[in-house]
Amino acid sequence: MADRDFNVAIITPRSHWLLPSVEVIEVLPGWARYMPYRWVQSHAKRGIEQAFLACIDRSQSPRSAAAYLWPDASVETLRELKRRDISVFREQFNCHTGTAKRILDHAYQRLGVPPAHGITDETVDRETQISEAVDRIFCPSPLVEASLLENGVPSHKMLETTYGWDPARLSGCRKRIPSGEGITAIFVGAICVRKGAHLLLDYWARSGVKGRLVLAGEMEPIIKEKCADLLSRSDVIVLDYVQDVGSLYRSADIFVFPSLEEGSPLVMYEACGSGLAIVTTGMGAGRIVRHGCEGFVLDPYDAPGWIAALRLLAEDVGCRRTMSSAAVERSQQFIWNAVAHRRRQQVMDCLGYDG
Structure with missing residues (x-):
């Protein structure tokens, strides 16, 4: 989504690609970036959200910044972003876990085996809290939107989007x-x-x-x-x-x-x-x-x-x-470039910018 008038910073445990138009902040130290991720995952989790908040603080105009969160971001970080009056966008890459649990419980029941999907009531409650707190949610399909509606998320938060291919x-x-x-x-x-x-x-x-x-x-x-x-x-x-x-x-x-x-x-x-x-x-x-x-x-x-x-x-x-x-x-x-252009415009529209 990076553009001349749309700066992008990515905070990630590590990156294996060169992204010349994007600021990439790798949280893991150099010695850990080429190790199996399961060995260094806890180290990455400890630092990534602090680095994210610090990057927001360093932006030239924090009030005009937007945070884009992957679903595993913590409730605590989300609350801190809202305390700082940052617009928060969330990626809903699958259905709401409440809907997913219902569908998968039924599927495993049909097979006559205990559910093995790993979604708990606590998982659903956490997602419900996050959905209530974020400003906008990228929804890549109509059924993702339907799952959010099923779980009480208001439609005005949803942004119709897609994914793409290269x-x-x-x-x-x-x-x-x-x-x-x-x-x-x-x-x-x-x-x-x-x-x-x-x-x-x-x-x-x-x-x-x-x-x-x-x-x-x-x-x-x-x-x-x-x-x-x-x-x-x-x-x-x-x-x-x-x-x-x-x-x-x-x-x-x-x-x-x-x-x-x-x-x-x-x-x-x-x-x-x-x-x-x-x-x-x-x-x-x-x-x-x-x-x-x-x-x-x-x-x-x-x-x-x-x-x-x-x-x-x-x-x-x-x-x-x-x-x-x-x-x-x-x-x-x-194609990804076209998808990214549409997403960039959606973010700018939500922030009140012409572009």
Whole structure:
């Protein structure tokens, strides 16, 4: 978001990128910046919020400054910012934890296992306190907005936004998965209950589609346990973290993502930018995928709908190509520079500046 008339300072434990137009303040000392983060996490947490407040104090016009907080910022720091009359913007990168807990409790109950999402009543209460105190909340999808409304956050605090993608990150021509008979459907992300991996494996098996389902990401143990038979199928390929994710997108025909709870997953922007027809949920679609245009947006538990969509995209090359072209065209609106420009203007509007 940095611009000639919009200075940006980032306070972070460490940075691995050069950002010439931004002031980057690394909290960790030099000796700790290249160590595994779990070893130095407590050291970073102790210093980052103090450094943040000090940076606000050093700004030329503290009263015209704005604080942009990631969700794990403490209530104490937020209260201190408000005491100093600083406008506070918060990033709501997933649904409100109250909504997420409700959705995920139900999902684990359907599987007949105890919830493993880690969201407690105390977590929800903390988020409610923070939502009450901040001035504005960036909401990357309609369902994120709905989750805030469900938990009592007034609509006037919400800023409609999106995330984006970087074409350079997907550059290249190599394919990770060799071409084969039938279609290649890919899923990228944590292979977990929250992202509906168990549902996807079931729908793929029941569809009878000829091809391969490729899942790339870290797998939750309950998925490995409950879906062992489906994972052992010859037409299912499981990969760990993929460094060159562009090579995976280039290997695919469609992108499948039955997420139960999200904000606006970055992989969706990248899949559209890579020209893949999409099958996802409202949580996965965010503001980029429209039902019947770039793909199909379905209820995660709509088994007949998912199976029909998989079969249609497998059999109808014309439909696949039409949705592919629409996805590429749509994705151009969400390249990071364009997203950043819109966000910068939103912040300036909220602060009362013309720009």
